[in-house]
Amino acid sequence: MNLPIKMTINEIISHLLEAKKILLLCHVSPDGDCIGSLVALGRALQRLNKDVCMASEDKIPGSLRFITEPGEILLTNEITEKFDTAVAIDSGDMQRLGLIGQELFSKADFRINIDHHSSNPLYGDLNLVQPQRAATGEIILDLIFNLGIEIDRSLAEPLYTAIFTDTGGFRFTNTTKDTLNKAALLVGYGASPNLISHEIYENKPLGYFKMLALAFGRFTIDEKICYTWISFDEMAEFGLDFEASEELSTFAKMLENTKMSLVFKQKEENLVKVSLRSQNGYDVAKLAEKFGGGGHKQAAGCTINAPLDVAIKEMLHAAKEVDH
Numbered sequence: 001m002n003l004p005i006k007m008t009i010n011e012i013i014s015h016l017l018e019a020k021k022i023l024l025l026c027h028v029s030p031d032g033d034c035i036g037s038l039v040a041l042g043r044a045l046q047r048l049n050k051d052v053c054m055a056s057e058d059k060i061p062g063s064l065r066f067i068t069e070p071g072e073i074l075l076t077n078e079i080t081e082k083f084d085t086a087v088a089i090d091s092g093d094m095q096r097l098g099l100i101g102q103e104l105f106s107k108a109d110f111r112i113n114i115d116h117h118s119s120n121p122l123y124g125d126l127n128l129v130q131p132q133r134a135a136t137g138e139i140i141l142d143l144i145f146n147l148g149i150e151i152d153r154s155l156a157e158p159l160y161t162a163i164f165t166d167t168g169g170f171r172f173t174n175t176t177k178d179t180l181n182k183a184a185l186l187v188g189y190g191a192s193p194n195l196i197s198h199e200i201y202e203n204k205p206l207g208y209f210k211m212l213a214l215a216f217g218r219f220t221i222d223e224k225i226c227y228t229w230i231s232f233d234e235m236a237e238f239g240l241d242f243e244a245s246e247e248l249s250t251f252a253k254m255l256e257n258t259k260m261s262l263v264f265k266q267k268e269e270n271l272v273k274v275s276l277r278s279q280n281g282y283d284v285a286k287l288a289e290k291f292g293g294g295g296h297k298q299a300a301g302c303t304i305n306a307p308l309d310v311a312i313k314e315m316l317h318a319a320k321e322v323d324h
């Protein structure tokens with residue numbers, strides 16, 4: 001398997017070196033892995049004097065702003081230019097780029113897909129998809145090494161953040177010796193584990209804890225499935241953006257004696273984002289796929305176009321039905 005990957009990396013590098021205008025895109029509801037990977041690759045290409053545009057369909061969550069410079073990442077709806085090359089980062093399928101993101105990606109003359117989701121349908125002209133990697137940031141680090149660019153803090157910090165967030169702070173089963181070796185290398189290049197962990201897991205407004213208290217109070221265990229929910233009215237009441245509810249899934253999976261956790265986060269009146277996590281090897285990506293979503297075996301997501309109570313009922317029903 002090494003040879004094809006190495007060949008793909010070389011092909012991507014020679015393409016990027018020839019490209020004139022490059023668009024880098026991350027997925028909707030961006031997380032630390034896609035933003036960290038986007039910023040690191042974008043900065044690396046800028047050092048090669050490439051005309052690079054980094055863009056996101058949704059705005060960057062407050063807890064990730066420390067790895068970006070103001071104005072460094074545009075919103076996809078601000079883009080009017082055309083690009084000869086577009087790169088999708090950490091996006092398990094094209095829809096994950098968002099409506100405008102997908103259109104921009106499709107319109108580019110050449111498309112590159114860099115990701116670590118096993119369900120990725122290889123939608124690019126070149127596809128560097130490595131499901132064994134804990135984070136897309138690991139793949140970007142390989143690319144940057146191969147580009148021969150010297151890694152400093154401005155690249156190490158976003159890449160460490162990418163790996164740190166997608167491994168839940170090096171706790172999830174995707175954390176391998178290679179993951180930790182890469183993280184150690186990045187610390188050597190100037191990433192500060194304490195600063196990054198503080199920015200990601202601490203430094204929260206008071207409303208965040210009030211939101212947690214409300215959602216924790218709702219924890220329900222039904223046939224070993226733990227679930228909770230939060231509405232957009234409640235998020236607004238606590239002065240929080242939708243993105244601030246994303247971490248609820250990290251807590252829901254801490255409950256003992258459960259096999260799966262489901263967190264229902266209402267984004268709009270009839271739009272609910274569900275985060276699924278499994279505890280004992282059960283494949284939640286398959287369950288998410290039934291609702292048009294996807295992800296990894298242990299962590300998956302989907303959106304349901306229905307009111308909050310209906311989404312909860314439908315997903316719980318499907319979750320109980322699956323064969324364990």
Ligand code: AMP
Nearest residue numbers: 275276293294295296299300301302303
């Ligand atoms: P989240 O619950 O948003 O933290 O996502 C967990 C995992 O599922 C991540 O690897 C995401 O890339 C993936 N995921 C989340 N939402 C979706 C979706 N709507 N479609 C496909 N994959 C998703």
Ligand code: MN
Nearest residue numbers: 031033034090
């Ligand atoms: Mn991601």
Ligand code: MN
Nearest residue numbers: 033090136166
């Ligand atoms: Mn990822």
